Amino acid sequence: MPPRRSTARPQRLTVVLAQWCPHCVPLSTKHARTLARRLAVPLRILDIDRAGDSRTADRMVRAFGDASPDYLIPQVFLEWSDGRVEHLLTGFSEQVARTARAWKDLLGSDWLQGITEGQVR
Amino acid sequence: MKGRGAVPLALARALRPPPGKCYHHCGRLVRATSIASPLPGRWQVYACPSGVVSVTSYVEWTRRDPSAAARAFLARRTIPATAVRARDLRLATRHGPELGRPVEQILRAAERRPMRVVYWRLYPFKARDGTERRLFVCLRRRHTGPVFFPASPTDGRARCPVCAAGRKRRARSQRPAA
Numbered sequence: 001m002p003p004r005r006s007t008a009r010p011q012r013l014t015v016v017l018a019q020w021c022p023h024c025v026p027l028s029t030k031h032a033r034t035l036a037r038r039l040a041v042p043l044r045i046l047d048i049d050r051a052g053d054s055r056t057a058d059r060m061v062r063a064f065g066d067a068s069p070d071y072l073i074p075q076v077f078l079e080w081s082d083g084r085v086e087h088l089l090t091g092f093s094e095q096v097a098r099t100a101r102a103w104k105d106l107l108g109s110d111w112l113q114g115i116t117e118g119q120v121r
Numbered sequence: 122m123k124g125r126g127a128v129p130l131a132l133a134r135a136l137r138p139p140p141g142k143c144y145h146h147c148g149r150l151v152r153a154t155s156i157a158s159p160l161p162g163r164w165q166v167y168a169c170p171s172g173v174v175s176v177t178s179y180v181e182w183t184r185r186d187p188s189a190a191a192r193a194f195l196a197r198r199t200i201p202a203t204a205v206r207a208r209d210l211r212l213a214t215r216h217g218p219e220l221g222r223p224v225e226q227i228l229r230a231a232e233r234r235p236m237r238v239v240y241w242r243l244y245p246f247k248a249r250d251g252t253e254r255r256l257f258v259c260l261r262r263r264h265t266g267p268v269f270f271p272a273s274p275t276d277g278r279a280r281c282p283v284c285a286a287g288r289k290r291r292a293r294s295q296r297p298a299a
Contacts, residue, residue, distance in 0.1 A: 006179055017245035053213070068188065070209040090213040093176055094167070095136035101139075102219040110187035 008082040009114060014044045014064040016057040016065070017074040023091040023099040028074040038076070038107070038116060048073065066090045074099075126161035126181040129205070132236060133163050135224040136180060136215065143169035145245070146255065146274055151175050154260060156267050157285060158194050162187065166267060172257040177241040180215075186232060188212055191239040199269040200282045204243065213238045243271070259284060 013036040017024035029045065046057040050116035061067050064085040065075045076089040089106055092098035106112065141151045149169050156164040162181030168174045179191040188210050196202040215236040216229035228235065243256040254271040259281035268283045 066212040066214050068211045072211045072213055087214060088216070089219050090215075092138065093178070093211060093213065093242060094237075095141045098138040105221045105225075106219040108222070109158065110222060110229075111218035 008080045008084065010039045010041045010078055011081050012041050012044055012079045013039060014046060014060065014077045014079065015074050016046045016048060016061060016077075018048050020049075021063045021073050021091075024074045027096060027100055028076070028086070028103065031107065032076065034107060035112070038112060041078075060085070063112075126183045126187075128163045128180050128228075128236060132182065132220075132224060133180065134202065135220040136178075136236070136238065138167075141167070141175065143173055143175065145215075146173050147171060153164065153269075156260075158266070160187070160190055160194060166258050166260075167264050168258050171274075172259060174243070174256045176271075177258075179239045179241075180236050182231075182234060182236050185237070186212060187237055188239050191241070195241055195269065198267055204269070204271055205241070209241055209243050211240045211242070213240065213250050245274075246271075257281070263287065 013032060015024075015032045017028060019025050032043055032045075035079055046053040047059070048054050048057050060077060061071050061075055064077055065087045066072060072090050072093060074089070074091045075087065078086045078088055080086065089102060092102060131243070143149050143151050146248070147169050151167045151169050153165045153167050156166055158164055158179075160181070162183075164177065164179050166174060166177045170185075176196070179187065179194075181187045189205075192205055192207065192210055196205045197204050215238060216233070217225035218234070220228075221239075236245055245253055245255050248254050248271075252273055255274045257270055257272050259268045259270070261281070261284060264283055268281055270280070270282055272280045
């Protein structure tokens with residue numbers, strides 16, 4: 001059965017990160033920009049070390065992401081027009097190369113292709 | 122496989138990282154070793170030939186958070202058990218699209234049940250005497266399982282507390298009775 005079409009649309013891409021994290025900058029900021037462009041949504045960066053951002057970042061991770069006392073970064077979320085927040089990616093705790101591969105796979109995924117074609121995901 | 126939560130090999134392979142080095146210690150290649158546990162998922166310990174642990178991971182194919190169960194298992198295998206702290210355990214959910222198309226299709230067919238990974242990474246720390254401590258693992262066969270213990274990076278596996286206790290026991294039993 002082909003996926004049905006949805007009225008909900010992607011609204012915003014959010015990345016929770018830190019400037020000192022090699023999985024985050026520049027790797028994830030670069031790929032997140034590409035993903036946001038493909039989804040035609042604005043990109044929001046939440047820096048866990050910036051006072052204004054950290055509370056929002058913690059709240060997003062606790063509510064929708066991979067929460068731990070000292071949680072992993074980066075964490076990537078897609079907000080939808082119907083209010084849903086979809087957790088997309090958490091950085092790998094191993095090497096930066098593994099997180100890079102995850103970004104590459106995400107950008108080449110059926111999931112992304114389905115969204116850009118307007119199917120429910 | 123061990124029932125619900127078990128991770129098929131094809132999925133476990135998708136999570137495998139490329140070969141890495143033992144950073145800030147010996148620079149040699151880190152080897153992945155599987156360890157057995159009563160939990161349904163899969164454990165991997167990434168350690169250098171001297172036994173210095175880079176990271177230990179536990180993956181389960183489940184929607185629930187397996188952190189508490191993973192922590193309890195690690196605490197049973199670590200001396201002292203207090204070295205396993207909640208803040209050193211980090212959770213990651215793997216949904217499929219970030220793992221390549223074959224795995225994405227498997228997870229989608231399984232009602233999008235994700236894999237959840239718990240990483241245990243104990244960063245080097247200073248002991249009370251100011252000397253550096255790192256997490257080691259001893260995987261000798263005489264153990265019923267792995268033994269994790271913090272030690273000085275120059276000590277190596279010789280200081281495994283379980284092996285040391287066994288040596289003392291053997292020495293006592295070989296001593297002639299007075």
